[in-house]
Amino acid sequence: MATPVFCAILLFLSTATDGAKILGIFMTPSYSHQIVFQPIWKELSLRGHEVTVYTPSPLNDPSLTNLTEYDLSFSFEYMKQLEKAQYDFNKFFNIFEQISEAQLNHPYLKDLLKKANNQTFDLLLVEYLWSPYYAFKEIYNVPMVGITSLPLTIASSDHLGMERHPVVDPDLALQFSKAETFKQRVHAWIHSWLFRLVVNYKMVPKLKKQMKKHFGKVDKTTAELAKEVSLVLGNYNLALQNVRPITPNFIPISAIHVQPQKPLPTDLSKIMSNLKTDAIYFSLGSNVLSSQVRNDQLSKILKVLGKLPYAVLWKYEKDSLPDNLPKNFIVRKWFPQQDLLGHPKIKLFITQGGLQSLDEAIARKVPMLSIPFLLDQKTNSEKIVGLGIAETIDFNFFTEEELDEKVQKLLLDPSYQQNINKQSKIVSDQPMNSLDQAIFWIEYVLRHDGAHHLRYSAVDLPFYQYYLLDVYAFVLFLALFMIAIFRKIIFGTVLIGSSFVSKYRKTKVQ
Secondary structure: OOOHHHHHHHHHHHHOOOOOEEEEEOOOOOHHHHHHHHHHHHHHHHOOOEEEEEEOOOOOOOOOOOEEEEEOHHHHHHHHHHHHHOOOHHHHHHHHHHHHHHHHOOHHHHHHHHHHHOOOOOEEEEEOOOOHHHHHHHHHOOOEEEEEOOOOOHHHHHHHOOOOOOOOOOOOOOOOOOOOOHHHHHHHHHHHHHHHHHHHHHHHHHHHHHHHHHHOOOOOOHHHHHHOOOEEEEOOOOOOOOOOOOOOOEEEOOOOOOOOOOOOOHHHHHHHHHOOOOEEEEOOOOOOOHHHOOHHHHHHHHHHHHOOOOEEEEEOOOOOOOOOOOOOEEEEOOOOHHHHHOOOOEEEEEEOOOHHHHHHHHHHOOOEEEOOOOOOHHHHHHHHHHOOOEEEOOOOOOOHHHHHHHHHHHHHOHHHHHHHHHHHHHHHOOOOOHHHHHHHHHHHHHHOOOOHHHOOHHHHOOHHHHOOHHHHHHHHHHHHHHHHHHHHHHHHHHHHHHHHHHHHHHHHHO
């Protein structure tokens, strides 16, 4: 917990920054992404900055008088394709390209571009993920601060000079958190370079065309602009991500969206109070809808959970409920997840394994059963199983017996609760909370004209210089040259010696 003196210093530094005009663009139409960004733009507006945000998830809070939000919620229509993508990054990129194209064609963004000559900003906040919106850094000639709700991709890591080691920190698209076998090491190494090739020779050129179409005068690529970022705030949870070297301009902001425990809404509080048993909370997050899950597998889950002497609170999105719904189920389209997880009667959280859900479960100290579907969810699940705070099942292949065994184990074995208590303590033991840290560093960039001294200069080196390929080539050439000289000397010595012996023999014969 922060000391009073430290908080006073932090408050002084924050108030020492004059109110700035900040432009924020957060494209991803996913609630689990946006809840990471929302506290930041809200707090900046509360601290006297004039904040303009383009987002699919506006706060719509009239009390925030320094905040102007432009609603891009139409973008959520495109996220319906996400389930088909699963772990395919090409499909993910195509979906996000469609989203950004639709957004850039929207009157809100067109108007922002038109006004570029008549208005100014002091800072750009943007989601740090293959974004054509990096171009606004050039349009408005301002420092850029990136924010990410997911672990950094291989490309984003490279742009910061934080190259991911393929063995100890494999890419999130791979379905293992560490490459422990030789086969996995080969797979991770090949994947890391194929990923770079796809990004640099497919994604970056396509984004370049898109930026040329909409921004015109911007000549730099997204990769070049990404390297110019002043600072990146990353959702980096010590319990969930692999330890890795970081540069000074990468600031971890673990669980920034997790709020202090609040009372449940009156009706839900009454339901929980009237329960005669403990309860299980079942939610697959905002990107995977329970109502779209395969009926055969969903029936297995309902059958197993229906036999338990526990109430099951289930987030289910449809009006019509499944015919085989067990009597111990309490179904709603939405629950206040953070506050519900903090209720003492919740003993197990069945989740899809999304990073934000795991942050909340660890903060509220609730063991988990993870059923991964997309992107990083598989590696997240492997990680929490390794920490002894969860179990996981493969949604496509699990059996009723396997599910029942793992649920019973999580509910009856006290080690899961003990382990998550320990991890919660580790994650929460920080000198200041993540939101205060995020605001401090954003204002630091404002105070120091972009804080370019934090950047790692190696990101500006050409590929061959960064990996010392020219040096290795020179050393190899020198070695080959020396070998050639040595061979010539040896060969010459042998010839001379051979000639001398031959002459000596002839002389002796005569």
